[in-house]
Amino acid sequence: MVQAYNFLASWQLFPEKSNYENGEVPKSGIYRIEAVESTKNLRIFHNRVMPDNTSLAADYVILADGAKNPPADKALGDALEVFIPDGINLDIRFYQADSIRLHIHHEILPNGYLQLIQKGFRDDGTPYTNQEIYHKQLSVLPYSASVSGAVIRPTKEGVIKHKALTAMEEQTNMQLEQIRKQIELLALQAHEIQKRKDLSLTIYQAKLSFKPQIGQTYYLYERNDGTHLLSLVAPKEWGTNGPFKQFLAAVQLLADHTWKEL
Numbered sequence: 001m002v003q004a005y006n007f008l009a010s011w012q013l014f015p016e017k018s019n020y021e022n023g024e025v026p027k028s029g030i031y032r033i034e035a036v037e038s039t040k041n042l043r044i045f046h047n048r049v050m051p052d053n054t055s056l057a058a059d060y061v062i063l064a065d066g067a068k069n070p071p072a073d074k075a076l077g078d079a080l081e082v083f084i085p086d087g088i089n090l091d092i093r094f095y096q097a098d099s100i101r102l103h104i105h106h107e108i109l110p111n112g113y114l115q116l117i118q119k120g121f122r123d124d125g126t127p128y129t130n131q132e133i134y135h136k137q138l139s140v141l142p143y144s145a146s147v148s149g150a151v152i153r154p155t156k157e158g159v160i161k162h163k164a165l166t167a168m169e170e171q172t173n174m175q176l177e178q179i180r181k182q183i184e185l186l187a188l189q190a191h192e193i194q195k196r197k198d199l200s201l202t203i204y205q206a207k208l209s210f211k212p213q214i215g216q217t218y219y220l221y222e223r224n225d226g227t228h229l230l231s232l233v234a235p236k237e238w239g240t241n242g243p244f245k246q247f248l249a250a251v252q253l254l255a256d257h258t259w260k261e262l
Helices: 002-007 156-204
Strands: 009-013 028-035 041-049 055-063 079-086 089-096 099-108 114-121 127-136 217-222 228-231 246-253 259-261
Touching: 002 028, 002 099, 028 127, 055 079, 156 228, 156 246, 156 259
Parallel strands: none
Antiparallel strands: 009 028, 009 127, 028 041, 041 055, 079 089, 089 099, 099 114, 114 127, 217 228, 217 246, 246 259
16 A cells, blocks of 8 residues: 555645536535555545535545455445556546446646546446546645655644635635736726727817817718718708718717717
């Protein structure tokens, strides 16, 4: 079981770094691998919080001896097969009627993240591949995460740090979302200002036979020669033979002397 030590930790899901061909993208998730005391078994706990705030959880024990073993929970399948070829790879295969129904490959990436590649089948029989990326949570586990590491025991300080990290992530994510919305609003406002600027340039280049008043509604036309005309007369008031090629917009002069389209 020495080669399993790198996996013995509580891992937190990176939803934004993961990719799902089957199922919704979770809001958050925990994947925990523990050594069962005095045995060669590993206990795996998998919890995910979905977008509707429902929680999905799986909790099972595996024996990493490379042989097919019957699972304690028959809902998982007829047999489990677990391989740990080295310190950075762990394979779990769930069998149903001698066929693999789900294959989960665990790999410790060079940056220390845990990658899970899940290959299974949808209800209609079509295959899918889900990729999940996890990072280690602050350890409050009663064992080391490496062969040479010191034993880590739960402490009040460790629990406080873990809660602080969770609160920090929630707060920074909320602040980033607020900033994103502000950026989108500023972009929309900039677009509207640019539209007013372009319209204002067109109107100030048009023929004016009067002094426009703030708040008054006017009508912008394109004449047959391609120039523009600003008028107090609405399109319907011209009749069928108006002195213009086409009506462009009803407009209004604002206090800053820009024009907006009504």
